[in-house]
Structures are given as structure tokens and as C-alpha cells.
Amino acid sequence: MRHAASVVRTCLTACAAVGMTAAALTGCGGTLTAATDRARDASPSRSSAEPGDPIPGPGQRSPGTRPTRHAIPGIGPHTMRQIPKRTTQVLVSATETKTGSRAHTTMYRLVADGTWKAVDDWPGHNGKNGWKKHRSVGDATTPIGVFGLTDAGGYLANPGTKLSYDRDPAYRSAAAATYGDSFKKVFNYLIAINFNRVAGSKPTDSRHPHGAARGGKIWLHVDHHSPTHGCITLPQSGMKFLLTHLDPKARPVIVTGPKPVISR
Incomplete structure (x- = not known):
């Protein structure tokens, strides 16, 4: 198909369509926004996970007590310290090398004993130029x-x-x-x-708290069998599984990067 090469070079970036503008649906890496969006970039935001007081996850001990959390x-250890104490659900999306684009997500x-149990895992893709x-x-x-991970759609x-x-x-x-x-199904979920x-905003929200130059709208979405422009992809069955299993009370986060970096 004539569009396939385009998909290899970039993740789907939706444009103007029924009910949304091009600015609203730009995904997987984002673009520089209009002046009104840049003005909103200065607004404060908690755009990534933040540490908090520990709470028990499903099957853990009563509030106020918890086992030692293992890696x-x-x-x-450096990466583990970035995972909030209150988090009891974690996704890990990684490749073997920094330039890899075939991410595997677990x-x-x-x-209850403080260890982490692998629930499921899926093959997929990340940015065509790897990680940064x-x-x-x-x-x-x-x-x-x-x-x-707080907001979803599709x-x-x-x-x-x-x-x-x-x-x-x-x-x-x-x-x-x-x-x-x-390719119409890649944003099913x-x-x-x-x-x-x-x-706390819609996935299509165009505000970039750390500046428009860094891009945004980095999503987990349905795989299209090729590298992306920044998003991470999973099979549709995997996306549905995540949606039905991630729980805001578990403060879910995703760890992303090449294995040599996230293993530090």
C-alpha cells in the first residue's frame, strides 16, 4: 500500500476530522503548537509520576504497613528510585539497544511479599530512532x-x-x-x-508544560507493525488488557528506555 512507507517513518499523526482539529489530534511526538498553545505551556503541571506516601496494593497488608519493596x-536502583512509593502497577517498555525500535512491554x-509479579507481556514498537x-x-x-498513566481514549x-x-x-x-x-484502527484504544x-486532561490536549520544542502526545496505542514517531505500540488485545487492568488507585507508571539504561 502506498501509505506504508509513511507509517514506517512516523507514528500516526491524526489530522482534522469529524469533531477534532489537526492541532487536537496530533499524536506520537507532537508538533510545535499555535501561539495560544505556547502561552498555555507556562502553566504548572504534574506531567510525570511523583513520589508519595506508601499505600498497600491489592492483597497487601493493612494501611501503614508494607513489606520491603524489591526491584x-x-x-x-537508579530507575527504581524514580518509581513512586505508592505505585503498585508498573509497565516496562524496553529494547536491547538505545537505537532499537521493537519495544517489548511487560x-x-x-x-504481598514485596516482589513484582509479571502479569503479561506483548511485542510492539517504539520510535524509529530509538530512545532519548x-x-x-x-x-x-x-x-x-x-x-x-492517568488518561486514555480511542x-x-x-x-x-x-x-x-x-x-x-x-x-x-x-x-x-x-x-x-x-490504518484506521490504530487509535481504537x-x-x-x-x-x-x-x-488529567484528554490525550489530545495540546499543552506542553516543559515547552513545545520537546514534543508531546506520546501514547501507548494499537500496533501498526512498524516503528513510530515516538509512541509505543501493542497489539489491540494488549491495549484492551491494559485498559481493563490498570487501576488509578495503584498509581500506574511506565518505565521506558533501552535495557542498558533502565538497568542502572
Whole structure:
């Protein structure tokens, strides 16, 4: 198909469609926004996970007590310190090298003895140019770090997620109008990664608290069998699983990056 090469070079970036403007639906790396959006960039925001007081996860001890929290497999002490104390659900999306673009995502949950149990895992993709801690808009990299997961959306109806969910038919019509019917389903489900965004807003919100130059709208979404412009992809079944299992009370976060970095 004539649009396939375009998809390899960039993650789907939705444009104007029913109910949304091009600025509203730019995803996976974002673009420099209009002056009104840049003015809002100065507003304060908690755009990534922040530490808090410990609370028990499902099956843990009563409030005020908890076991010693062990390391997640493959995650080093520097990265573990960035995971909030209150978090009991963690996704890890990683590749073997910094330039890798075939991300593998694993979901973990904290169990009663303080260890992390792997719940499920899925193949997928990340930015075509790999990973970068200080990415720039348009560089086709996925940010390295630990980020909160608070808001979701998609073309399909809410499958039962406890996360905030923004359903809109424009997620599909914009993708189909730009890339053809073969790619219209990649935004069936998506979860916003809290990189340079206002947590608690719709995934399509264009505010960039740390500046428009860093880009934004980095999402987890349905895989299209090719690298992205910054997003991380999973099979649709994996996206539905995440939506129905992530719980805001567990303060879910995602750890992203190459294994040599996140293992530090």
C-alpha cells in the first residue's frame, strides 16, 4: 500500500476530522503548537509520576504497613528510585539497544511479599530512532524515563477502564482520511504517557508544560507493525488488557528506555 512507507517513518499523526482539529489530534511526538498553545505551556503541571506516601496494593497488608519493596526484574536502583512509593502497577517498555525500535512491554504488579509479579507481556514498537532522555519534537525518538498513566481514549467504547477515557469517532476517521482504511484502527484504544503533558486532561490536549520544542502526545496505542514517531505500540488485545487492568488507585507508571539504561 502506498501509505506504508509513511507509517514506517512516523507514528500516526491524526489530522482534522469529524469533531477534532489537526492541532487536537496530533499524536506520537507532537508538533510545535499555535501561539495560544505556547502561552498555555507556562502553566504548572504534574506531567510525570511523583513520589508519595506508601499505600498497600491489592492483597497487601493493612494501611501503614508494607513489606520491603524489591526491584523489578531488569530495573536498576537508579530507575527504581524514580518509581513512586505508592505505585503498585508498573509497565516496562524496553529494547536491547538505545537505537532499537521493537519495544517489548511487560506489566508488573506488586504482591504481598514485596516482589513484582509479571502479569503479561506483548511485542510492539517504539520510535524509529530509538530512545532519548531529552528528545526534541520531530526526532522520532521515544522518551526515556518513568511516567504516569492517568488518561486514555480511542474510537471504540470504553472497555471498562477505571482510567479517564475519551471516546471520539474522530480517532478513526482522522487516521483513515490520512493513511487509508488499512490504518484506521490504530487509535481504537490509546493511553497517554505523561511525558510533557497535563495529567488529567484528554490525550489530545495540546499543552506542553516543559515547552513545545520537546514534543508531546506520546501514547501507548494499537500496533501498526512498524516503528513510530515516538509512541509505543501493542497489539489491540494488549491495549484492551491494559485498559481493563490498570487501576488509578495503584498509581500506574511506565518505565521506558533501552535495557542498558533502565538497568542502572
